[in-house]
Amino acid sequence: MEFEKxxxxxxxxxxxxxxTLPDEVINKILEAGRLAPTAKNYQPQYIYVIKSEEGLTKLxxxxxxxxxxxxxxxxxGNMKExxxxxxxxxxxxxxxxxxxIVATHMMLEATNLGVDxxxxxxxxxxxxxxxxxxxxxxxxxxxxxxxxxxDDCPVSPLHYASKDLKDMVTYR
Numbered sequence: 765m766e767f768e769k770x771x772x773x774x775x776x777x778x779x780x781x782x783x784t785l786p787d788e789v790i791n792k793i794l795e796a797g798r799l800a801p802t803a804k805n806y807q808p809q810y811i812y813v814i815k816s817e818e819g820l821t822k823l824x825x826x827x828x829x830x831x832x833x834x835x836x837x838x839x840x841g842n843m844k845e846x847x848x849x850x851x852x853x854x855x856x857x858x859x860x861x862x863x864x865i866v867a868t869h870m871m872l873e874a875t876n877l878g879v880d881x882x883x884x885x886x887x888x889x890x891x892x893x894x895x896x897x898x899x900x901x902x903x904x905x906x907x908x909x910x911x912x913x914x915d916d917c918p919v920s921p922l923h924y925a926s927k928d929l930k931d932m933v934t935y936r
Contacts, residue, residue, distance in 0.1 A: 796873030
């Protein structure tokens with residue numbers, strides 16, 4: 765699929781069929797995340813692939829926003845591997861920014877492969893940590909729920925509402 769088509773067609777699917785994704789598709793999506801640019805190319809992302817019935821049941825304890833997706837990627841940042849920017853105003857780790865770049869690449873590759881998806885930030889981090897035994901230095905950033913949308917999957921009316929460039933860009 766052409767990139768312009770990918771970015772125009774991608775939307776937040778909130779209703780998934782139970783059909784799981786083939787391992788080859790999951791691996792292509794993960795590869796897109798692996799190739800994403802990160803600060804200093806430290807690649808501090810850590811990804812949990814949640815697709816077993818047991819894993820999805822655990823995930824459902826932490827979020828009400830799985831939307832029946834058969835595969836969920838929990839995108840995390842590894843604080844021990846992230847670049848640390850030393851600044852006069854205080855130090856800043858790039859783990860969250862890097863994880864978001866990785867997640868974006870994965871979402872776009874999923875769309876390119878015909879896999880519907882949604883980025884979810886609404887989850888209980890403590891429940892995730894407990895259910896998946898996540899170490900302290902691994903920080904959950906977002907969930908990417910993926911699968912194939914149902915025929916009656918709604919598209920948010922706001923999906924098609926975009927600001928004009930003149931309202932968000934200044935040339936100097």
